[in-house]
Amino acid sequence: EAEVAQSPRYKITEKSQAVAFWCDPISGHATLYWYRQILGQGPELLVQFQDESVVDDSQLPKDRFSAERLKGVDSTLKIQPAELGDSAMYLCASSLGQGALTYEQYFGPGTRLTVT
Amino acid sequence: GQNIDQPTEMTATEGAIVQINCTYQTSGFNGLFWYQQHAGEAPTFLSYNVLDGLEEKGRFSSFLSRSKGYSYLLLKELQMKDSASYLCAVSHHFGAGNNRKLIWGLGTSLAVNP
Numbered sequence: 001e002a003e004v005a006q007s008p009r010y011k012i013t014e015k016s017q018a019v020a021f022w023c024d025p026i027s028g029h030a031t032l033y034w035y036r037q038i039l040g041q042g043p044e045l046l047v048q049f050q051d052e053s054v055v056d057d058s059q060l061p062k063d064r065f066s067a068e069r070l071k072g073v074d075s076t077l078k079i080q081p082a083e084l085g086d087s088a089m090y091l092c093a094s095s096l097g098q099g100a101l102t103y104e105q106y107f108g109p110g111t112r113l114t115v116t
Numbered sequence: 117g118q119n120i121d122q123p124t125e126m127t128a129t130e131g132a133i134v135q136i137n138c139t140y141q142t143s144g145f146n147g148l149f150w151y152q153q154h155a156g157e158a159p160t161f162l163s164y165n166v167l168d169g170l171e172e173k174g175r176f177s178s179f180l181s182r183s184k185g186y187s188y189l190l191l192k193e194l195q196m197k198d199s200a201s202y203l204c205a206v207s208h209h210f211g212a213g214n215n216r217k218l219i220w221g222l223g224t225s226l227a228v229n230p
Contacts, residue, residue, distance in 0.1 A: 042203050042220030043159070055215045091158055103147070103207060103216065107158035 002026040004108035006092050012114045018080035021111045025073070025094030033105065034067055034077050035091040043091055049075065082115045089113075118142045120221035122204050127227045128194055136189045136224045138204035146207040146216050150178050150189045153201045153223065162189070162202075191226075199228045 005024040013019045025032050030051050035043035046065065048056040052072040060067065064083070069075040079086055089112050093105040119141045128134040140148070147166035151159035165171055165180035165187060177190040191198055201223040207216050 040222070040225075042205070042222050044220070045217055048215075048217055050215070056210065056217055104149075104161050104164065105218070107160070110158050 004092055004094055004106055006108035006111055008111055009109060010112050010114075012116065013082050015084055015115050016081040018078065019082050019113065020079075021077045021090050021092075021113075023075045023077070023092030023108060025075075025092070026106055028096065029094035029106075030072075030097050031095045032069055032075050033093040033095075034075070035093065037089045037091055037110075039089075046077070079113075082113075084115050087113055087115045118206070118208065118219045120204055120206060120219060122202075122221045122224045124222065125225045125227070127229060128191075130194055130196060130228055130230050132194050133190065133192050134194060134226065136191075136202050136204075136226065138187045138189070138221060140185050140187070140204070140206045140219075140221075142185075142206050142208045142219060144209035145182065146209055148178075148180055148187050149205040149207065149218065150176075150187075151203040151205060153203060155200070159203055194228050196228050196230065199226060201225050 007022050032049040034046045036046055037043045046060045047067045049069045052069050065079055067077045089110045091110045092108045095103050095105045122138045149164050150162040152162050153159040163178035165178050168182055170179045175192045180187045203223045204221040205218040207218055209216055
């Protein structure tokens with residue numbers, strides 16, 4: 001069964017350092033999402049791609065976060081510099097498209113980030 | 117604005133039935149999802165409702181009333197493995213074109229006791 005791949009699974013970094021996460025969606029999925037989830041809360045959408053284009057990054061802290069999906073397939077999320085408050089689970093998800101019947105999102109295992 | 121409310125925690129007994137409610141306020145409504153999330157794991161899809169009524173899938177059922185901005189997830193014949201967080205998420209249109217995104221609730225942590 002096809003899965004969303006993410007790496008690394010765990011990352012510990014010191015504040016002010018740079019950190020990057022990678023996501024490979026299910027083959028053929030046009031829409032890719034990056035979420036941040038703090039323990040005990042629901043996922044918060046950071047950025048949404050349709051193919052290689054950003055369709056929503058309204059909640060992305062653009063002074064320190066950046067995301068790209070250059071060829072419309074895999075994607076990278078970067079934080080520079082990392083802050084203590086960035087400690088969270090970073091989830092990547094993908095869906096076939098944005099139409100009602102193709103909108104089910106499939107999640108990767110996530111990257112748990114700890115900033116010290 | 118967009119708002120989703122669901123209870124923070126619930127407890128139930130193995131073999132029983134539990135109903136988890138979700139109320140929402142949103143513009144451009146385009147369906148409601150329920151996801152299950154076990155501790156330390158990613159969310160997994162349970163159900164999707166876009167029309168009013170009940171959708172049944174095995175031990176799990178989901179109900180939607182668009183006029184009331186209300187949904188519930190019904191879990192029957194509870195098992196210990198059902199202990200998890202249950203997330204309600206509403207899909208809504210935004211911007212121009214066919215763009216849609218999910219607004220997520222905070223989740224309901226369900227504990228199933230023997």
